Structure formats: structure tokens, C-alpha cells
Amino acid sequence: MRLLNRREFNGLWVALGSFASPTGTAGAASTGAARTAKFRDGTVVPALGQGSAGLGKGKHPHAVEEEAVHTGLSLGMTMIDTAEVYDSEEFIGRAIAGQRNRVFLVSKVWPNHVAGNGVMRACEASLERLGTDHLDLYLLHWPNGVTNLSSVVTAFENLRSAAKIRAWGVSNFKVSDMEDLFRIPKGDSCATNQLPYSLADRGIERDLLPWCEQHGMPVMAYSPLGGTGASLLRDPTLVRIGAAHGCSAAAVALAWTIRNGNVIAIPESGSVAHVKENAVALSLTLTPQELQSLDAAYPLPNR
Ligand SMILES: NC(=O)c1ccc[n+]([C@@H]2O[C@H](COP(=O)([O-])OP(=O)(O)OC[C@H]3O[C@@H](n4cnc5c(N)ncnc54)[C@H](OP(=O)(O)O)[C@@H]3O)[C@@H](O)[C@H]2O)c1
Structure with missing residues (x-):
């Protein structure tokens, strides 16, 4: 039997339905197998998904962007991230039509919309735009302006009981926000915190990433x-390491971002x-020397 190349391997892996398996592998594979991350409820997802904030807006032709999303799905990037404020939910709904069960679908509610029964209304509207009856994960987009976090948690839990969402989480929460959240009843049911993180923006390694790790929560x-513009990718160290592996910066x-399993x-790409x-990153293992070179090129910033 011929060996599969890396891309075919990722496609096969996802075709076998490895995502969202409550009994799947813990943490990340680190030996060249496709990397995964595990939520505290046991759900396992590929460690690489697809963003969509800029999709469906004409940067690339619609058909090209849809093909890009399909390509990502077939290569194992099955988590798709959107939000009510991105104006990309209808585009994503069309792109995943007929393939909903392959997708781990994430959307977000904007903090201005959470008062009263706003979370429920926002969720229903997102479901309508996405053409689905449930979200796999629903996030509070920002903590700013939310005066009653407890009522947001209650609304998320009600949506979960009604099977409109499978899990909920937050985004852009600092450590102090996470601690406030965990003091609220059921606040510790939070599945994740979505945060900015890249070689050029390592700030969360100081406190938030260890905090989430201690609480068994993937970021x-x-x-x-x-x-936007992927400014990081012109970096010569990334280009050199990519050349050594026959892949891109x-x-x-x-x-590098998904190296630790959490x-x-x-x-995002259209x-x-x-x-x-x-998608190559799902099965790319960097050597200790390469990780050291990247550390030297992008040291952890001082506080
Ligand atoms: N929770 C929040 O507050 C928040 C904030 C910002 C973003 N997000 C989410 O995170 C997602 C990604 O973040 P982002 O869009 O800010 O940044 P990003 O993913 O770091 O970069 C996106 C940019 O990189 C380009 N790109 C992608 N792959 C490339 C490649 N292989 N080579 C060269 N360029 C490439 C894309 O252009 P092409 O389309 O031309 O490839 C696009 O311009 C968003 O879509 C959104 O879903 C969440």
C-alpha cells in the first residue's frame, strides 16, 4: 500500500470522523499525526480551524472563498469560527450547506446584545443565518460592557438545555475576567477563551495560557x-524553517501556535x-532547535 502524503493523511483522518469524539485522544499528538485539542466535556477537535471575519465580503470571488472553506474541511480544518458581527454567517451557512455534520461550528454574541433575552434572540438569528439548528460552541465576544455576567451564563446554559448550543465559552477575557466568571454558578462550565495569539503576539503565555491550562481549558x-495581511509571514526565520520542511512560513x-496541545x-483564508x-501545520512537528530559533527571533515580551 502506498504511503499517504501529509495532505491526504489529514483528509483521511477527518473523513474517519475523529473530531467531536468524546472518547478520542487526550491533548495533542506530537509525532507527525494530526494534532487535536480536547475540551473538558471530552470533545476532541483538530487543532486547526478556519476563521471567517473577512470572508464573504469580496476580497476574493465568492466561489473561490467557498472552495477555500471546502478545501479546509477536506484537509481536516473542521472548526469554523464566525460571529454575529462579522457579517459572514450567511456566507458560512452557504459554504457548509450539505456538510453541517462535518463542521464544528462556532459563533459569538456581541456584548451589547446580551441584556434581557438578548442572548437567546442573537443565537436564534445566528442559527437562521447559518442555516442550522445548533451551534457546537457559542462565545461571548468581549467582556466589555457586560454588567451582568451571571445572566449571560444562565442564558448560555438555557440554550444548552434546549440543544441550540452544545457548549459555550468566552473571548478576550483577561485572567481577572476568568476568575470573576468562575465565581458565578456554572461559570466553570466555560469551554474556552478565544484570544489573540501568534509568534508576534505572545502575551497570553505570561498568565492566560497557564491559567487555562491549569483549568483544563483549550484556548x-x-x-x-x-x-489581516499576515504580516508575520515575511519573517526570514519562518521562511528558512519552512524551506527545511518543504512547506510555507x-x-x-x-x-508553532498549536505545538503544545492546548x-x-x-x-482565516479565502x-x-x-x-x-x-493545513500542513496539522501534521508538522518542529524540532527543539527550530523552536529555540523561533523563541530567539520572537522572545516573550516583558510585561
Ligand atoms: N474573538 C475576536 O475578537 C477575534 C478577533 C479577530 C479575529 N478573530 C477570528 O480569527 C480569525 C483569524 O484572524 P485574522 O483574520 O485576524 O488573522 P490571521 O488568520 O492571522 O490572518 C488572516 C490573513 O492572512 C492571510 N493568509 C492566510 N493564510 C495565508 C498564507 N498561507 N499565506 C499568506 N497569507 C495568508 C489572509 O489572506 P488570504 O485570504 O488572501 O489568504 C488574511 O489576510 C478571524 O477570521 C476571526 O474568525 C476573532
């Missing part, structure tokens, strides 16, 4: 390529070629 890393940057990176490059 979702947004802007893992440095954000993007794959190296993403492999981070799920959600790079380009099929870029998505193919990014």
Missing part, C-alpha cells in the same frame, strides 16, 4: 498569522492555495 488562538507559524488556531499551505 482558541485568533490572528495566528499576525492578522504560514505552516511553520501555525505549527491551543486551537483559527487562521484562498485555496493558502488554505492548503495552512
